[in-house]
Amino acid sequence: MISLVVPCYNEQEVLYKLYDRVSPVLEKIGDNYEVILIDDGSVDRSLSIMEEIHGRDSRWKVLSFSRNFGHQTAVSAGIHYSSGDCVVVIDADLQDPPELIPDLVAKWQEGYQVVYAVRKKRKEGIVKKFCYAAFYRLLACSSNISIPLDSGDFCLMDRAVVERIRSMPESNRFIRGLRAWVGFRQTGVEYERDARAAGKPSYTWRKLIHLAFDGIFSFSTMPLRMMTVFGLVISAFSFLFALYNFIQRIFADFFMQYNFKLVPGFATTIIAIFFLGGVQLICLGVIGEYIGRIYDEVKRRPLWVVKRSMGITEEREV
Secondary structure (H helix, E strand, C coil), rough: EEEEEECCCCCCCCHHHHHHHHHHHHHCCCCCCEEEEEECCCCCCCCHHHHHHHHHCEEEEEECCCCCCCCCHHHHHHHHCCCCCCEEECCCCCCCHHHHHHHHHHHHHCCEEEEEEEEEEECCCCCHHHHHHHHHHHHHCCCCCCCCCCCCEEEEEEEHHHHHHHCCCCCCCHHHHHHCCCCEEEEEEEEECCCCCCCCCCHHHHHHHHHHHHHHHHHHHHHHHHCCCCCHHHHHHHHHHHHHHHHHEEEEHHHHHHCCCCCCCCCHHHHHHHHHHHHHHHHHHHHHHHHHHHHHHHHHCCCEEEEEEEEECCCCCC
């Protein structure tokens, strides 16, 4: 059995197209499948369209949140309530082609337990392309684990992998990082990412930056180490500058020959204060990111609240 997890937020313009493209693909693989649509607190007609699709085909199930909990939480909920032998995660906007799912399944049948899709080309603006490429490479350099470059949430995971991810209770979730962390046999399948089939992207720049922070701070302690190195470098330069001033005062006549005068400068003092103040604030911000995540974890709140479900009968503890 194959479970397809589809997080949705304000996707009324694309849901019918999603159904028309996904259903034939899954039918070719076999009729034993389920599609879990997660309504992440949509404010448009997405939920009513999902209800209509569920009425048309009971294999298309619906999970509706009480509010918007975020894309990664929606994916986690879909994984949580899935029951297939393997789980495929795909976005509703059809940028990731459903026609690639049989290739993912074929790799799974070869014995791979995680098959992730690698974007070799994406139809987006040059600024976004650059930011995505920079983020993935920064994450790969800083992470404590090996996270594949240019691979998003579009993937297939074996039930063994799904159960390990389900057992992880962390609040600030980064699915592609958790997927890499659990290990098992993994491989990638390249594809060209399309433009959105319809509608507007729900991932704003603010949400993308938040996701990037979750990826870096959840799987790397390098920012903390960089603060230590940065502090040591600044301290070394400060020590050398102090030593230079001390020598200049002792051998003032020698330095005067080369026109190195002892001129106290207001601008230099102000620049130094602002520079060191900025460094301190950056360091406090990095520490704050880690402390904030600790704060989220110790509260132990549920990751999501379900308002309504259709076709999902098994209740699992979150």
